[in-house]
Amino acid sequence: MKTATRDPAAQHLWRPYTQMKSTPPALPVVSAEGVRIKLADGRELIDGISSWWTVCHGYRNPHIVEAVKAQLDLVPHIMLGGLTHDPAERLAARLAALAPGDLNHVFFCESGSVSVEIAMKMSIQFWINQGVAGRTKFVAFRGGYHGDTLATMSVCDPDEGMHALFGGSLAHQIIADLPVDAASIAQFEALLDAHAGQIAGVVTEPLVQGAGGMKFHAPEILQAMRTACDARGLPLIFDEIMTGFGRLGTMFAAGKAGVTPDIMTVSKALTGGTLPLAAAIASKKIFNAFWSDDPAAALMHGPTYMGNPAACAAANASLDLFEREPRLQQVAAIEAGFERLLPAARDIPGVVDVRWQGAIGVVEMQALPELDSLKAAFVESGIWVRPFNNIIYLMPPFTIDATDLETLINTALAVTRRWAGQHFAGQ
Template identity: 75%
Template sequence: MTQNTPDLPFNISDHHVWRPYTQMKTTPAALKVKSAQGVHIELEDGRRLIDGVSSWWTVCHGYRHPHIMQAVKAQMDRVPHVMLGGLTHAPAQTLAQRLAALAPGDLNHVFFCESGSVSVEIAMKIAMQSWINRGERGHTKFVCFKGGYHGDTLATMSVCDPEEGMHSLFAGGLQQQLVTALPRDESAREAFEALISTRRAEIAGIITEPLVQGAGGMKFHTPETLAYLRDVCDRFGLPLILDEIMTGFGRLGTMFACEKAGVIPDIMTVSKALTGGTLPLAAAIASSRLFADFWSDDAGAALMHGPTYMGNPAACAAANASIDLFEQEPRLEQVATIEALFAERLPEARDFPGIVDVRWQGAIGVLEFPAVPELEALKARFVDAGVWVRPFGNIIYLMPPYVITADELDVLITATLNVTRGWAKDHFV
């Protein structure tokens, strides 16, 4: 059957790739990448850019680290992929054991998938089904927080901020969750505990990003706030899910952000830097207590989930090699060096017109404004200055690869400050 293509207001051949978070009609054409090495992206026109955002926060060891590349190539020569249903393989088994050893407390059971959003969906399913398997139905809602972000799939959209996030368009089609303010002070904590006490019979769990709400605006909260959430979960018998997709693997200076608060979640999700920015892989890591809720002679008590490429051997090999580098090279010390340079240089921006806040933690630096007008023009200014910096919402932020040298970081920060200063004068004076 032949389908006639109607007259369209665009050239189809120019838009076969449907780009993320992009109004295809108005956004400038994407820059074409020729290669990448270390902290640099080389464009087809010959320009080299210092990557200031680690390619959506993934490339912690820099591009094409030889140890990871060799591990992936060797695995591709053996088994590039095999289904994890009924079969297993050494890369997945080794990685699961290593993640269990790295994760705090009794987070011993690793469920693999291909993307961070899906790992959060899996965590939510584990939390909900654990209640059902214990004979308690009705626990179908999650407590989540304003400013939070956990992914773009349907269930994860429901636990994002419904007003400030990018998903308000879909509000009518999403599960209504219990969205509230992070309990940062005593009055907020009173309201929070009242909510938990009143709705406890409906709650499947509490989910948050530890210490930094990432895509919601790089908003920081204290270890004390996270510890308080753990205490509330303990007192009310609720599982705590920590989304470490952005913060995991050293971004804040410890392997996982929850370590800064001495908090052990019941489920932790990881992705992004898990493979060092080479291949897609994610995981939901559950406690032994929750895993025990699925341990049964009843086949109906099993977790019925199984992404096709879960535990992909090549991706697991990349992740094992990435963990090797955390053991063999001074990654956390490098994050501390980045944090120190942010502390030295970024306060200069406090004198910029319109600036609302300047903050940093670990290898995250943030300049906050009331808004970021002419966003695409600002992004182009950064490219012209030789850096790949991608503002969003009302912030300009830096999250460079950990391996960036002091000189490279100086160039990145200087370019960011110079471009931002000029842009701020144009828009806020």
């Protein structure tokens, strides 16, 4: 017997973050170009979230498309165990040159969650290889999100995040409040000292906590974390899966904050939103702990599709575009558009905060009841915006022009105003 569902496609296709029994039908997409998604019924939507923050150069950028096509004609995939290839070698060198400080050693994988797991694994073995036992726990922060795999779930927010159901199945980590001032920084340092023999490393999203609520924090917080970790010899991990590759106005949030972590994870916009690829980029200090005559000191990890040549070709082409085209200036223009237009949201009923940084604009609501109706209203108005929890956010492709950006922002605010008027009347 087939399972009853509102979405005919769900007879076989299990969709993400979705209650399959009650979800509305998904929108069939037939093509995408630039900043527009074309639906099967002929409608076009301005993409306000870059396909989960990946499509930084717009859809079907010809330079990336041609690079992938050329690589498919040569070697679509080859294992990195005992073999190598130019796209991976070149990409690793370019990432090492772009990354801050001495982050020079690039370990590839296929997804952001896995890159964070690899960073955690590196940190634990960093201590083991030096003959130090018992350092297996990580300090992470409330409001944080690092992925949906088992290890990354354990360093997400345990209470407000989406993974509370799995609490009894996850490794027990040390979850702290994100320090925001001198007093909370002192509390953070005291926490590190209280668990001195247990901590393998500290993991955080630099400057913006993404899926946990698009929460911003100051560069000084990361600088304080770096100082505290240095004083105790602790590896500091920056999860730049969302913030990396220009989203905040610099290539990496680490550079914007003037802080070099010991390991930095990247994914999402790495390939310009074309093919799956991620990486954990380690410092010399981390890498040297694995450089040994002892085979047991090697990092025993190897995703099957790590360093996929086609994905690496896409990533190299994406980096070409950052070099040749004014992407960071375009991010600055998006930020200026948010600064000019988003403040109008402050008088919408139910709004508790409006904020922006780089190419991220956020309207925080008291709550978002009947969320599916709001999503549908955005689509009916010609934009693709996908709120979550109590957050309406915009993260368009960097290549969006001024007219489309204004349309996106004004339409999002108009729809939100109408919808909020129905749900927060009298406030």
